[in-house]
Amino acid sequence: MNRREPLGIAVIGAGxxxxxHVRRIDRTIGGARVAAVADVDADRAEAVAADIEGCTAHTDPAAAMTAPGVDAVLVASPGPAHEATLLAAFEHDLPVLCEKPLTPDAASALRVMEAEQALGHRRVQVGFMRRYDAEYVRLKALLDSGQxxxxxxxHNRHRNVASPAFFTSAMLITDSVAHEVDATRWLLGHEIRAVTVLRPxxxxxxxxxxxxxQFxxxxxxxxxxxxxxxxxxxxxxxxxxAEAVCERGTARIGDGHxxxxxxxxxxxxTIAQDWSERFAQAYDDEVRAWVDGIRRGEVTGPxxxxxxxxxxxxEAxxxxxxxxxxxxxxxxxxPDLYR
Structure with missing residues (x-):
């Protein structure tokens, strides 16, 4: 790829x-362009692609990946579709930013991980965008300093105004607490070995x-x-x-003051009303870092x-x-690839 040219991205999922993300790539981050959009709803894909010069619309993710000018893939489709999309991207050795969850369960995530290892190099960055939020970044630096x-x-608190109609009790864990799971692992540098869920x-x-x-x-x-x-x-x-309690002090983020x-x-x-307001800058910084990394020939991040x-x-x-x-x-x- 000519690094002087914008990175051509196929966005999978037009919800x-x-x-x-299409808006972000097209108008905000620089160094990239939306080359293709795919969604199972053809009208929705066409509507999202309509205002972008040279962007093609598809219902098949594999077709979007092979569209002219595609250098990378951003996956924003529902979680159950991620495994097939990621494996298709691996067939073309395309770098991928995959929104969380990587896949809905550990077995399918393990299959994706094994397929990536077979390539011999990292292709995937997972969309745990809190790692790019300024407050979380400062907290991570403070904890790493040992000060x-x-x-x-x-201690973590995660509150939403209201849940979508399709939300289940299990989705409070898989779709919401998943962010705190990653934040805990990243901030502390530890793996999580056991889970208890209390139900008031x-x-x-x-x-x-x-x-x-739930607690x-x-x-x-x-x-x-x-x-x-x-x-x-x-x-x-x-x-x-989030509030970290340490041996010689505490540090808290997210008060919104x-x-x-x-x-x-x-x-x-004021109190933010949804994730798109609270983490708008984090999403911008996440995608910008992904694009910049690919243009350097690297895949970094989660x-x-x-x-x-x-x-x-x-799952636990x-x-x-x-x-x-x-x-x-x-x-x-x-695996050694991720060490």
Whole structure:
């Protein structure tokens, strides 16, 4: 590839996330262009591609990958479709940014990881975008510096205004807590070895039958505990917060106090209403880093191993949710490609 030319990207999935990535690539990050869009809904694919010069629309991801000018693939389709799309990208040795989850379960993630190892080099970056959020980056740097001593506990809160109609109790783990699973592994540099899920009384604001909120405890191989309050029908806003408790101090992010007003006898600020507002810059920085890496001939960021590990932890979490008690996480040995 001529690195002076924009990187041609095929975006797979033209729903809310995929369309937002198309906008981001086309208007925001630079160094790349949308060469193709694929979606099972032909009208939706064509609508997203319509305003982009030279962009073709497809219903078959494999056809989008072989469209003229495609150098890389961004996968934003539903999780169950990811394995087939990733394996097709590997057939063409194309670098991929795959939105989480890598795949919906550990077995399929393991198959993807084995296929990537057969290539002999990394092709996949998984879309755990919190690693690119400025507050998380600062917290990671502080913990790595050792200034506060060894991390002992990590407290996480993850709240949404309301859950989609299709959300299940298990999806609180697989689609929401998955972010805290990766953040815990990344911030602490530990693997997660066991999961416990506690279930308080369901909120009156939750749809009937949905176990919301939940309280998840993650045990790491470094002796730390990470807990997650996941509450996807809190009703008032979107909040993602984390506090690291270390031997010589604590550090907290996510309070959202960038602007505080004092007026008419009151003080306060605003609360983000969804992920696209809270993490807009993180998504921009994530895709920009991916594009810049490919143009240098590198694939960096969260790896297929990270996607597999998150899937394995979430599987254990779902078993803990359904059966109660503490469930151990079963991980294969980490391959050399990801060390």
């Amino acid at each position: 809310r996330m995929g369309a937002d 506060l001593g060894r991390p002992l506990m990590l 009384a369901a909120s009156a604001g939750a749809p009937e039958g949905l176990r919301d909120p 998840v405890v993650l045990e790491t191989d470094g002796g730390a505990l990470s807990d997650v309050e996941i509450f996807v029908n809190c009703g008032f806003g979107y909040q993602v917060q 960038a602007l505080v007003t004092h007026t008419a006898g009151r003080w306060g600020g 790896s297929t191993w990270d996607g597999y590990a998150a899937a394995a932890v979430c 979490g779902v078993r803990a949710l359904e059966g109660g008690g503490r469930v151990e996480v079963d991980l294969v040995d980490k």
